Amino acid sequence: MMKINTYLTALCLWVMSVAVVAAPGGELAAWTKDAEKNHFNGVVLVALGGEIKLKRGYGIADKENKRAFSADTVFDILSVTKQFTAAAILKLEEKGLLSVNDPIERFFSQVPNDKRMITLHQLLTHTSGLQSDFKEDYEVVSRNDLINGALHSTLTSTPGSNYEYSNLGYSLLGIIIEKISGVSYEKFLNEHLFAPAGMSDTGYKIPQWPSQNLIVGYDGNSRWGTPLEHEWAEDGPWWNLKANGGLLSTLTDLHKWHVALSGKTMLTDASKLKLFSPHVAENEAATSHYGYGWAVFKTKRNTNLIAHNGGNPYFFSDFRRYTDENILILFATNDRSKKNFKLYGRLIKAAIADLNRTQEEG
Template sequence: MMDTRRGSRRRLLGGALTVAGLGALGGVTYRALTGGPTMEEAVDALIADAAPPGVGLTLIATSNGKTLYAKGFGESDPVGGVAATVETVYDIGSVTKQFTAAAIVRLWTLGELDPGDRLGRFFTGMGDKAEITVHQLLTHTSGLIDTLGPDDDPLSRSGLIDAMAASVPLAAPGVRYVYSNVGYSVLAAIVEELTSGSYERFLADAFFAPLGMSRTGYLLPDWDRRDVAVEHGPDGLPLGRPNERTWGANGPYWNLLGNGGVLSTATDMAAWSRALDGDAVLSAPARNRLFEPWVAEDASESSHYGYGWVMLDVGDVEVAWHNGGNGASYAEFARVSGGPSVFWATNEVARSGRWNLEESDLAMRVLGLLLDP
């Protein structure tokens, strides 16, 4: 059985970017008004540079509420002959974390919790984990281990909480940044404790339904099966659809739920990015919580973690970024508040010894193109 664990996210381009350097990363610029390539042609060139021909991939770029670029490449299901489009449903991996963080800050605005609340408020039998705060879970400073096992282990919510409480911490709470998928699953469990419902239902009612994001979630969307991308391993062989391969009858198990595995489309993610620039689903104080650079990810302080987002200072521009993958699918999301955003996803991230799209930094390259045309 394939272990789809994501592991800690990779450092982004060494953290030494400027806006000018960002725009030139792919060796492509556009000058539509001076006879150079159009923006669409320039993005096409970046994708062609990053991805081998025929690879299934979808990318959308937006700015100021407008869609600037939206295309699918290759096939979401080569065997079935299904082309990738902006409505193809992909596993967005750890990009899920920013939805979990948004749910927590929404509950904060509703007065249901405070980021300083400790785990002992929500769960009994926490032992030395009782003093971990919600803020520490959000910023990966809880000291919790990364994972408790493979995504497809049939772990229940109570099993997650018990295993987390019994786990050996990697650091004392609040001492240092230690990326933890477990921590974000615990946050999803807190959402369920406070709402007496499912994590996915809260996301749908609070965010997805109001924004028309009808193709985002775990079980609630009514997808056509053919729209869900078939994932491929490093040998190029099909592994099946994520919701059929690693989930149970009631959706993903708790090694995955809340920290990864949400399925979505490029158009839905663009709608979400637009919503993050306004007050439609989150107030300004809540959005500020998401994008505050709370904690340095390492001693170089080249990047910080907010609530579900990696925060990068690129020249004088603050960029929010996150990636996610399971070894077969991969997604990246990068955005500038009030400015451009880029989301892309693929169902075939790498071929052993030949290429790896996770190393392409495609979202930041396209974002740089839009920031420095």
């Protein structure tokens, strides 16, 4: 499960179809016309100052059945899953069941010497030195397979020394969540994150969405299908994908999660500080940093952007929280064309322009 690391340069991607909120005004209204004219594809939500200004779907979610995207389309959030895994670890820390400074040898037996002192903090910040992946996303990989593969893999760097994106590390975090909580990864997230936030359409298997609500992926002109059409275990994807990607969700649910993160009841202030702090630079220029499951940026306006995206050959998703300006932008698509990316970049600019206009008028 990839995270697309071109966040602030090309502004990464696309969006929308049946209106759910009042028609937007200003730059967002102009963008909507542009999106319709240029056959934009996907779903998008824009909230400015706490108010949803745009929540729509555009284009085709299922070509074979000529089914359009709607505001209720269920989509793969891909690597945006990681921030839920990070929040779950922090929930367990709040309960006193673990610490992010714990070494992994507390949770796994017979850890080789080169990995004994890898900490949860290092797994959360991609500084563990573990490889990116064990196998492909949809290969059959049991929990024990994943543990053995991780513990006996060759490290890419000394733990704690470098930022190197690791899906493998986040899958280990998912296993730790199961070991400490005594329930499945999805059940823990559902009980301690999703349900308290009012989210009923996010998960792997628990929500049981109607098939006609699911986004369909394409490999060129060939139908790849929905994630649920591919081989999963009884409780969700196999472990090379679980906890690092693959959760399914909706615009409505992700907006609820944004609201929960903005409030005081989901996580303590201390946990949110860990979640959103710029722990490690993602590149030599230090133009972006990584928190716990979130990338952290300073915009050209010197404001904070907390974001994460995800992609594979069939889908792309993006979750952007401009926390100083109270802007939320959500986007998901099955169209990875340059045209769609450019239109998405224009959407981001339109949202910021509309907020600035509203503030000036106020």
